[in-house]
Amino acid sequence: MDKVLIRQLRIDTVIGVYEWEKKIQQSLFLDLDMAWDNKAAAASDDYQYALCYETVSNRLTQLVTEKPIELIETVAERVAECVLNEFKVNWVKVVVMKPGAVPSAAAVGVEIERSR
Numbered sequence: 098m099d100k101v102l103i104r105q106l107r108i109d110t111v112i113g114v115y116e117w118e119k120k121i122q123q124s125l126f127l128d129l130d131m132a133w134d135n136k137a138a139a140a141s142d143d144y145q146y147a148l149c150y151e152t153v154s155n156r157l158t159q160l161v162t163e164k165p166i167e168l169i170e171t172v173a174e175r176v177a178e179c180v181l182n183e184f185k186v187n188w189v190k191v192v193v194m195k196p197g198a199v200p201s202a203a204a205v206g207v208e209i210e211r212s213r
């Protein structure tokens with residue numbers, strides 16, 4: 098299966114369940130695997146057939162920062178829903194990592210796969 102990938106997309110936003118977290122911005126890091134047939138884009142060398150990782154990244158940054166969210170599970174679900182519905186992707190894997198949330202861990206996170 099062909100894919101378009103986004104790695105370590107940093108999004109600074111209000112995220113967390115605790116009161117102190119609602120007053121600060123923290124970084125999330127997103128990895129996305131998006132099923133996409135890359136043959137047409139490669140054969141034609143034409144951008145119109147490509148799934149634009151820049152457009153997706155910008156949209157996801159807007160989506161995640163538009164209002165405070167408590168759980169990273171919610172972030173992952175909203176991101177997956179957006180990619181499936183707005184970009185006509187049929188399958189997506191989303192990893193959301195929150196570095197620093199557990200001081201003794203490099204990062205903690207969630208991973209989901211969704212399809213339509």
Ligand SMILES: Nc1nc2c(c(=O)[nH]1)N=C([C@H](O)[C@@H](O)CO)CN2
Binds near residue numbers: 113167168169170
């Ligand atoms: N499964 C989850 N567990 C926790 C979350 C979360 O989003 N998903 N969030 C927190 C706190 O916000 C934490 O990150 C503060 O350090 C705790 N557990």
